[in-house]
Amino acid sequence: MSNLVAPLFEPLQLGSLRLNNRIVMAPMTRNFSPGGVPGEDVAGYYSRRALGETGLIITEGVGVDHPSALGEAGIGESDLPHLYGEAALAGWRRVVEQVHAVGGRIFPQLWHQGVMRLQGTGPNPHIPSSRPSGIWGPPAGLTSSPADYVAAQLVPTTAMSEEDIADVIAGYARSAAHAKALGFDGIAIHGAHGYLIDTFLWCVTNARTDAWGGDRKARSRFAVEVVKAIRTAVGPELPILFRFSQWKQQDFKARLAATPEELQDVLLPIAEAGVDVFDASVRYFNRAEFADIKGSDGELNLAGWAKKVTGCMSMTVGGVGLENGMYDSNKQGGAHSSNNFQLLMARYERGEFDLVGVGRSLLQDPNWASKARQGQVFEPFSNESLSVLT
Template sequence: MTPQARLSQVFTLPNGIQIKNRLVKSAMSEALGTRERAPTPELAHLYGAWADGGIGLCVTGNVMIDRRALGEPGNVVIEDDRDLPALKAWAEAGTRHGTQCWVQLNHPGKQAPKGLNKETVSPSAVPFRPDMAAFFSTPRELTESEILDLIGRYGRAAGVVKQAGFSGVQIHGAHGYLVSQFLSPHHNRRTDQWGGNAENRRRFVIEALRAMRAAVGPQFPIGIKLNSADFQRGGFTEDESLDVIRALEAEGIDLVEISGGTYEAPAMTGVKDKKAAPAKDSTRQREAYFLAFAEKARQAVKVPLVVTGGFRSAAGMAEAIESGAVDFVGLARSLALEPDLPRRLLAGQDPVHTVKPIKTGIGFIDKMGLMEVTWYTGQLKRIGQGEAPKPGEMALWVFLKFIAKQAGLGRGKKSPTRLRAS
């Protein structure tokens, strides 16, 4: 079977919902919400462009469930149906041509920059490492009543997503945000039913899934983006991740997207620890960052799997599916450079542009991967405004514009630093 034939295959989820091909647009932060946290017309234009480009499943950038807990300026928030007309316009555009368009729901927990929210909360009051303390405050520990409120918010938001006409929803359980914090023994040091042993630490995500399922019913897809590991000392491990996937499968999760890392260890961007052992040639040739873990997951569960990150060619994507380790391949940054890339891949053509690390030449900025967010967010804004991406745009120039914008906003009111990774 040719790569394009493999990638073009229809896939039927366990609940009977069909996805027209094996290409998934993974979540990227758009920062295109209004000051009132509603979707803008630019979001509809952006997701319409991806639907027109041939993607099978398109997952939105993270949508927050609590106006008091933003991950960055420009977040859309769903707490109720107040913004239903704008959400319907977004859903209508994103589901063109039979595209599945799922909304990623999130809460940042402690991983929100200083100045953005009145306070940050987390399972436990664990600070960031010293070199990041200037950007992130030590969070306040959540009370049990607050935990129960957050679970209810996931359910209500999922119900609104379905009402708006989107075709599914995804829980953001990766990259160091709230669900990920509950799962990690580094961030979650509670001694009640929400922490301690691994079963208690996964209670939050299980209860959130149950609340969402009660709101949307059995036929509406619910997926999750989950870390294979945190890559932090004392953090969430691969063995624990496999146990979480088994538990989620038992609860009826429809799709699991595998990723990894946090702001403190950003493996999801391809940034590698200099002290880590070099990757094997076989690993590099297989392109995907987390494919080895996906193979372990496939041995443990039957739930459909997606791996995102590192794919460079149609042949590499098709090989991952052919291996049986995954059912879909996830694309993200390449779709900010080429919105119509799926159409090219399904025609047997490789990407025109290569995804490369975004470097400003400023050491601490590059180390934290800040421009991996800011630079690509700028490309999404261009597409949303009907303009073409600028693959050759200089990172340092983007960074200087970002600083100038932040300084300008700061004259009117204190402006937070933007740090995001979906």
């Protein structure tokens, strides 16, 4: 084993769940589930990563049991999986069984696209998209979304009603209960990147003046209620992981928090609702989040700050083993492998995070974790891996 990364291959206890190591497959949309149903190819795809020694699999985003959860979101998504209905649940049961058969652990990432869903698309095109305040995002935000999609989305719509909000929360709970019944080992919640939960957290898209809006703590209420409902549905044992981000697809320069105190206002209520791990989504793990902070804390990345202000475990992600971030590699056709483990492990040894999320590298090579343990050379990442299930 490579001495440098050996600490990442120590077991970790998440409540009642024991992970063999700290390497996590980060969630990545794949579009290989026709009609929302994952097939044998999807089961094989995930089980191969588990066989390759990935300690925890977090699935691609999986639509919750709500009619506006899924649709097109600027990049022509189709064949997105969901977690309700007899056929889809049978497909996910097959996924879980095959991952467990090779000793793996797996969480579904529960997902509601919210404002990012293009009106009139998805399994229920007649159902309006769910928007906290009827706002998609800022008209001049830095985004990679196509101009025609942005123009259509900028048209204001009706804000969610109290009944709408209750229905979505109930949908999360139903899908979480399904996940537990299918044997998933925990629950991951997508609360980032400008999707529904994130737009309640973000002041630009949450202009509500009722109990679901206001200051940062007040804007966290929707996320809090989703976590509480999921915790009730799955009980006290299953770990819950919550993904959050500063940046949004509507505006890459967006920020939920400009200071650690503001970040605490956002995250601490969510932690207290029942979250075990915060998944801090950034494009580059080796960047200080609040660079103007003096002392050693000024070096902390977003995962480090999430852990510090909540007391929960955290997961870092963003270019581990690669030379550039996701959006850069998309433009360039791929990314060369990078031995940035020294930078990663320096942060790990300081206690900034407990888990390491790996995305594109695991798309390219299901044995990436095994190669990291053995100190083998990694394959470069090619965009071609985005269109196949290897």
